[in-house]
Amino acid sequence: MNRIREVDSVNFTITVEAGAILADIQAVANGAGCLFPLSLGAEGSCTIGGNIASNAGGVGVLRYGNTRDLTLGREVVLPDGQVWNGMRPLLKDNSSYSLKNLFIGSEGSLAIVTAAVMKLHPRPSQVETAYCALPSVDAALALLALARRRSGDVVSAFELMSDFALSIVTRHAGGHAPFSGPSPWYALVELSTSREGDDLRGLFEAILEEAFSEGLVSDAVVAASTEQAKQLWRLRESIPEAQKRAGGSIKHDISVPVSKIPAFIAEAGAAVEAYMPDIRLCAFGHVGDGNVHFNFTQPEGMDKQRFLSCWHAVNDIVHPIATQMSGSISAEHGIGLLKAKEIVRYRSPVENRLMRAIKAAVDPANRMNPGKTVGLESELLV
Numbered sequence: 397m398n399r400i401r402e403v404d405s406v407n408f409t410i411t412v413e414a415g416a417i418l419a420d421i422q423a424v425a426n427g428a429g430c431l432f433p434l435s436l437g438a439e440g441s442c443t444i445g446g447n448i449a450s451n452a453g454g455v456g457v458l459r460y461g462n463t464r465d466l467t468l469g470r471e472v473v474l475p476d477g478q479v480w481n482g483m484r485p486l487l488k489d490n491s492s493y494s495l496k497n498l499f500i501g502s503e504g505s506l507a508i509v510t511a512a513v514m515k516l517h518p519r520p521s522q523v524e525t526a527y528c529a530l531p532s533v534d535a536a537l538a539l540l541a542l543a544r545r546r547s548g549d550v551v552s553a554f555e556l557m558s559d560f561a562l563s564i565v566t567r568h569a570g571g572h573a574p575f576s577g578p579s580p581w582y583a584l585v586e587l588s589t590s591r592e593g594d595d596l597r598g599l600f601e602a603i604l605e606e607a608f609s610e611g612l613v614s615d616a617v618v619a620a621s622t623e624q625a626k627q628l629w630r631l632r633e634s635i636p637e638a639q640k641r642a643g644g645s646i647k648h649d650i651s652v653p654v655s656k657i658p659a660f661i662a663e664a665g666a667a668v669e670a671y672m673p674d675i676r677l678c679a680f681g682h683v684g685d686g687n688v689h690f691n692f693t694q695p696e697g698m699d700k701q702r703f704l705s706c707w708h709a710v711n712d713i714v715h716p717i718a719t720q721m722s723g724s725i726s727a728e729h730g731i732g733l734l735k736a737k738e739i740v741r742y743r744s745p746v747e748n749r750l751m752r753a754i755k756a757a758v759d760p761a762n763r764m765n766p767g768k769t770v771g772l773e774s775e776l777l778v
């Protein structure tokens with residue numbers, strides 16, 4: 397079940413079977429002059445069925461939305477063997493409850509996805525990438541707002557990383573820092589457009605000059621070639637690998653409203669440092685989406701197992717701060733089994749009851765990935 401059945405470059409849709417590899421779908425769309433914008437580190441191996449089941453995000457959410465926003469039609473097999481064919485390639489379908497949305501992000505807890513109709517976009521003809529040194533997280537968000545306003549809203553990626561995150565990439569993952577000296581924060585910014593003839597590079601440089609004169613950016617490099625752009629992206633994409641080599645990590649995948657990111661990083665960072673002085677904050681992620689991978693690396697010299705034994709204690713400091721800011725404790729990585737108990741505490745009783753009722757209606761025998769997404773039964777029964 398890995399065929400790409402059809403590309404419709406007038407309807408801007410692609411019809412795929414669940415086992416199709418994400419990178420293959422991107423390549424077929426590209427060949428038809430279109431863009432399938434879902435893009436993430438695992439794209440060479442992950443399947444569209446898995447992307448839909450986990451509502452994957454990736455680096456293009458700011459401009460194109462997550463998998464949910466890119467899914468038009470679905471076919472699923474229900475736990476009792478019935479097939480629901482919802483393969484409608486429609487932008488508008490207001491005919492009732494959105495069954496399609498029910499299954500997206502359900503982590504295989506309701507049904508098996510067998511096929512889908514996904515949304516395409518025009519293929520960009522120009523892509524420009526810059527790596528910027530920034531004095532603060534506030535400056536990053538001001539740069540994002542400036543770039544969106546001044547570019548005609550063609551910012552297609554905006555990734556933040558701390559100096560510590562860059563330092564471990566240069567130390568452990570073969571990355572080369574683009575600037576001679578350090579800066580507290582960096583942003584990888586990508587602009588793209590399908591308009592022919594626009595001087596996107598000139599526009600990008602003008603935006604960066606304005607940001608520089610306003611003190612939002614202290615240095616910047618605009619990639620001179622596709623190869624250089626790839627090298628800049630590697631600095632961002634190598635962070636998870638570098639973190640593994642830098643010692644134990646305690647991880648969070650939080651989201652808050654974009655404007656609250658500086659306050660979240662300051663407040664949660666200070667609270668965790670008060671709990672464990674010398675812990676090293678390794679914050680990075682899709683701040684254009686309000687999503688920060690708010691990770692911590694163990695203090696130098698500390699025993700790794702001792703550090704990892706503090707995982708839940710650190711989660712219990714960070715997650716309440718995110719939720720108090722109207723945030724989520726799982727922006728894009730889902731609930732899985734790791735957060736299956738914890739999530740129950742962060743939902744309201746009404747939300748927990750609705751989740752349980754949906755699960756019971758679709759999968760009364762609890763056959764499909766028990767505990768995932770809905771939360772662990774033992775917690776729900778108390």
Ligand SMILES: Cc1cc2nc3c(=O)[nH]c(=O)nc-3n(C[C@H](O)[C@H](O)[C@H](O)COP(=O)(O)OP(=O)(O)OC[C@H]3O[C@@H](n4cnc5c(N)ncnc54)[C@H](O)[C@@H]3O)c2cc1C
Binds near residue numbers: 435438442445454729
């Ligand atoms: C290097 C790397 C980088 C990543 N970066 C990002 C990122 O930037 N943003 C992001 O959102 N995610 C990211 N992820 C996680 C990513 O979302 C998932 O790896 C991917 O979307 C899951 O696809 P998969 O085919 O590997 O599914 P699997 O890992 O095999 O399965 C994931 C879940 O979906 C269920 N499932 C799988 N297929 C189906 C199906 N056909 N029907 C029903 N349920 C199914 C499984 O039971 C499981 O619960 C990353 C992962 C890696 C390894």
